[in-house]
Amino acid sequence: MDNKIDVNQLLAQMRSMSAQAQKKPDISENLPAGQASFASLLTSSINSVNDAQQHAGSLAQAFEVGDSKVDINEVMINLQKANISFQAMTQVRNKLVSAYQEVMSMPM
DSSP, rough: OOOOOOOOHHHHHHHHHHHHHOOOOOOOTSOEEETOOHHHHHHHHHHHHHHHHHHHHHHHHHHHTTOTTHHHHHHHHHHHHHHHHHHHHHHHHHHHHHHHHEEEEEEO
């Protein structure tokens, strides 16, 4: 097993991931121009997090069974991306619950 890391390949992967992270998803495809519903935004975000977790899980499973096409670096990066996206989603959920509780405690 070769433990050498190709720095140029790693740098290219990091640049690619950076470009992907900066892209904003187009969630308003079924709505009039400039109007995106909160529900569709939330649904799209949850689906994106789920997809990231599923992809990371399948890569990890492929690595565990010895698939030579799967690199440990790719597995670890995808697992971390899935973890970070899940943590971010959890924080958004916490803020939504807090906002809901605050609105519900307002006097009518």
